[in-house]
Amino acid sequence: MLGSIYRKSVTGAARTTVRGMHFKTPNTKYGSKYTVTLIPGDGIGKETAEAVKTIFKADNVPVEFEEIDVTGEVSGSELPAEYQEGLRSLRRNKVGLKGILYTPVVRTGHPSFNVLLRKELDIFASVSLFKSIPGVQTRQKDIDFVVVRENTEGEYSGLEHMPTPDVVESLKIITEYNSERIGRFAFDFAVMNQRNRVTAIHKANIMKQADGLFRNTVKGLGTDYPQIEVNDMIVDNASMQAVSHPQQFDVLVTPNLYGTILSNIGAGLVGGPGLVPGVSIGRDYAVFEPGCRHVGLDIKGKNTANPTAMVLSSVMMLRHLGLDETADRISKATYKVLEQAQVRTPDLGGTNTTTEFTKAILNELD
Template sequence: MTKKIVVLPGDGIGPEIVAEAVKILEKFREEGLNINLEYGLIGGAAYDETGTPLPAETLEMSKQADAILLGAVGGYKWESLDISVRPEKGLLGIRSELNLFANLRPAILYPQLADASTLKPEVVAGLDLMIVRELTGGIYFGQPRGIRTLDNGEKQGFNTLVYRESEINRIGKVAFDIAAKRQGRVCSVDKANVLESTELWRETMTTLSKSYPDIELSHMYVDNAAMQLVRAPKQFDVMVTTNMFGDILSDCASMLTGSIGMLPSASLDENSKGMYEPIHGSAPDIAGQNIANPLATILSAAMMLRYTLDEASMADRIEKAVSKVLDDGLRTADIYSAGMTKVSTSEMGDAVLAAL
């Protein structure tokens, strides 16, 4: 049965990095992987052409797909737009409409890049943690929200942080199930000492843990978690947290690995249908220069093969190929160090393809 993959290059460096991941998927298709690729618009590129960051055609196409490969959205060009039509609304919209509630963000330090991390090698060597971020609830989606004018004429911005037990339970189950296949430890991150919504989060995670007696559950306030990620990141196995906290902590964790350009992500629904994207942004300052790092996007394609297409062996091959090109000393600008060979976006993609 043919699997449908929707490709959404998006904005900035998105088209460049997605093109390199598509090379890999095309190679597997030549080897017999039964997939069909369809392209769509999202973000600023979609706004420019259709007046909306998430066209109905893109949304419908994505709903019919088995998986989505996304580049990035946003850029300086669209910052002056009303918030309702900014590129990021396309990304938030597709996550919400497809109910992609579980965001998996691995932070793995390739041994070849230990010196690229800003932390001492002994602190980060062997790092392998998974951040599980709740993606369709919390303050990014809570209502009411907006900007209003008070009686005294002063403007006030407001957002609502809200979580239901069912939302917490389903993301918690994802985290516990992943931990069962790893080291068996889950750290739930909250701010239960000052936020009632995350007090409920902690209570719900504690109750859920009783169904997973073999998994060790710990709790940590988000400010301490940020500090601990820098102080001793290898203490963590799986971290599970809210939408906003996960957004911030996963970017923090990304720099432990040497570059945000190395980290993939998966956003899954309850049936493992998912959207796969690098966790970095659109980097408009380097767009079109063929210098962006495509490895996070290529590794996102590997996650797609593993989690949605059930092709673990192909995912393994991609990950080994990435390790091989790093062994060979190839580096894009963001991970370059003296003595290595600096390569472009397309050259890195070609090198991974050759290593396959």
Template sequence: MKIAVAKGDGIGPEIMDAVLKIFEANKVPLEYELVEMGKWVFDKGFSNGMTPEAQHTIENLGILFKGPMETPKGKGVKSVNVTARKTWNTYANKRVFQTLHGVDTVFSKAGIPIDITVVRENIEDTYGGIEHMLTHDVALSRRFITRPGSLQVIKYAFEMAKKKGTRRITCGHKANIMKITDGLFLECFYEVAKEYPDLKADDVIVDDLCMKLVTRPDAFDVVVLTNLQGDIVSDLCAGLVGGLGFAPSANIGDHICIFEAVHGTAPDIAGKNIANPTALLLSGIAMLRHLGLMENAAIIENSLLYTLEQGTRTGDFGDKNKTALNTTQFSEAIIGNFGKKPEQGVKELLPNMPVTQTVFKLEKNPMMISKEMENEKIVGVDMFIESAEQPDVIAKKCQRHAGVKFNLINISNRGTQVWPTGSIYTNLVNQYNVRFESLDGSALNQQDVLGLYVSLSGDFKICSSELLNMWGDKRAYSLAQGQ
């Protein structure tokens, strides 16, 4: 099988060469096609951090094994790592955090074993990166959570948990505050849970989850979260097992998968041959299993675990009284230990079952849409306006524009109601949300809303607007604090 390889920036080429050397020594039956991705590709003028040839190769081969990559700062370009994940719809970011004997942590010293798999939604949330300045003082970031996207990653998490033989799967969320967005994700979680009655499915508010993870990490098995929360929680879990140097990552999609270390490029030690290749090697081992190369994966992982148990180390971890090896020496130690097994955590030697690569030739973008269960109607609109006036002054102006179809319901500032009731102690910024609803609760159309928009724009700069929708009797918009 042939896979695409991008060595990355900073320490990327050194650790990638070390891992590929280990693969070669174990006679892993893979061919590698190098592709151009990373900061140096940005510098050549490619705004997405990859050449068209690289994109074509990856889409043809379906597997990308990549080193850490840097995105230039202050140039207005998007992260190449996030761009790759989103472009190829690798919707599930799987990160496995396990106790590694020889990597001392607070928990390993206390005899508390850790085996946590974090599954992070990889496409949506604030990682959409859709942001606007509404006024010179107010920035807006749009947070998209979709039903089809949530179902994709949650179904993957449950199926993976089932195959792993886990005892518990947990949804981390903030649905107590973000009732519609996180509420939709949590709703999808329990919808999927019904299909897996043998798995214990529960949910924890994400801040409580973080506290529980650092006090009783052994209580958790599989945790599934939205994108930003998953990013934060997965780094927290990395800290539980020794840091990002021991955190592998797999980005799983239906057509293309990306395997990478999640740590940075470490430019301060680049070129010194002292970087720790363990995270990238663990990511590579996960890739081998994904490709059905079970025996190769087990031999290499057993050797790595044995090497760590012996106290062999690079300079970033381990017993400082023992001499640190450089990157090359560390990889050679792993190769020298092929066939040896650790005392704890031995990986079973299953036979190789290579998958048949399928190249998908899509003719159009896949459209994901769920069935609309109830009729939709527009019942109002939120108009986000710029103003430095007091709420009662704004209310009087807005009421003049309401006409015969709309009623001014409330005015809020940064999500807190300031009219018709509120507090003089609520600090204000120069951007308000004025909410209009239909006079009698009847359905409106977009022409009604556009007429209100035109009328209101005579008095205010309208920064943005959102329709107030209902599906059946279910309100599809949030209330202001205090409304």
């Protein structure tokens, strides 16, 4: 059964599941240690993953990482061998912790590992959490919303081809099955986390059939959840509303592309991508990763990255594994460091290093 992947506040706990779905129990090793696939990723991935490993070791967390070095910085059309190695590891362990992978902006090349992961393992739901954090100064206050994004179809399904050298056809696929599946996930998430409203994000005024199907399917599920208010909003209006009045949002359920856009807006609202935890999850597998996909190539190796997003994603992973007490300790220590505002990485206006921020968390744990 899917464990607790989200808590509405620092101290309160909640659980989430998807109706009709049964999640496999993650693998364990001797001594009741969980084996988790770790894919550090590109850019700042190794540094933020190292922060998690340091914290887990200091707190004697019963997790053993099976680390796979996967990178998106590969040219050519051949699928790198480490892609298959990463998939095999996740199939074995059922649970992963992953940094962000770089996807080159080129017209041709190998498939994105993220797209491959979602398709091969049917990791259909991306969940990103956006909440104002005490001690982090932002223009907007009292933000607390969730973006639930469909992961497997829409514009990001990778269905592109060139019928002629000067024409590209890119297919956007929307199905009732996947729209209902992600919609029900969002409603169940809302129920289990004491949320009150689900908003379907779409562009049905222009894409009347594709986005219209998504909108109507999600809204139609509202009859099964009378305790949850359901509404819908056009994506460009939702983007403006998110900037001007984000407090109105609770749970947003979106097709693939719109979720990416709103996740980046949400990250900007709460203080940056270094603060946003998330997970990509399916029937059998869960991959915990920062909720805003910024690689940080420009600060790679400089020891200045904010590890909070990766640490809080690992906290979500611990709750998924049923290690709630450990998750609480690490979560409270991380939020305490942020609230005290004595140790800050450059993205938050400070001068401290990733290592120093990690040490501050360890001091709070002690």
